[in-house]
Amino acid sequence: MNQLISVQAAAELIRQGTPLSLAGPESALDQLPAGNWIGGTIPYFMVPSGGVVVQDGQVFATDLSPAGEVSFASYGPETLGDISRNGPDNGFAVTIIPAGSSSHQKFAAGAANFEDAFLKPTVGWIAGVHLSQLGTVTPKVYDGRTATKYEDRAVVAYVKLPADKLASIEIVNLFEPGTGDLLQFEQTAFEVGQCLVNGQPTNLATYVREHGLENGQLPLVGDFAGAHVNASLQSVGEAGGKVVLYAPVFPGVDYRFAKPVGDYAAAFRARLADQSTDGLALSCNCILNFVFGELEGKAIGGMAGPITFGEIAYQLLNQTMVSVRVH
């Protein structure tokens, strides 16, 4: 199961002991009984027929039991390094973290350096809120074992795979680096004042405004040994001020602003057309793709899952579709 269902149906699955990863509005998740589940707040989803915004009575449920043996944990911001360390030797950790929390910040800055991060992969997403509630309602995650919600913890479902199976994390990033200036950063940071543009010290906010990029539609694309990792713009201060990002930039990584993407839905369909859905355990996609790509009601190739405030594939990503597949 990997679909939108009613709160009542989710509650029944929980009472039956089904291990679930859940996503939905806070009012819906609040109604669920204690059991074998984790959850995070978000009202936006991709389903095979297109992007949707749900009301109070629905949640997106992913039954993790077909993939393997499931156990649960939660971690505070100071112990996030235990997410991978405590994972099964063969499996993956489905992780949900609330947007804007210190857990979000610490995971983003450090996940790639957590012990066993690349031996016991972490996949998941950043919980959010309806965009009309930004700044007034905080995102939450839920430890279903006690049906308790948190504003600053990571909740984890560990999936232990059979010995003859392996998990791989896959991404679809529509954005490619443009051919423009090379941007580099001297510190790991969500908020950036100065950076280097083609080696010259430059105020990033000034640069972004001079190049007409302040609408945030185009992310910075980092070159991670050939992988394109986005850092999306959340807000751009006045010239001379700071740029706030949805994911940190890192020193030692070359960044360029992305090339524009025209029709997001068509681009996703094209990228997903030759991908099998065999073994897919869960997927998520980014709220910025949903908004800038106007994906509400548009089918993008059969993937289903929450539309999130950040995606996790070993480390925090932005404006990227993430899936985990069991081979």
Add this chain to the structure above:
Amino acid sequence: MAIPALNHPCWQKLAAGGLSKIRTQHLGTQLLAKRIERSTDPLPARAAELHAFFTKWERILPTEVAQLTTL
């Protein structure tokens, strides 16, 4: 191709920068390559991390494993 033993010189070469030349589309390998490049861990620790990684994922990374002693 079998995974070279941990004492094979390829691991230290990979950890010292060779891994950045690997041809791969595997996200985990790419992100690990960048992590190793930016790491201040001692070279033997980085080499051991790479050995553990390719030993774990050998079955789904045959083309990457085939490159290990050539980089």
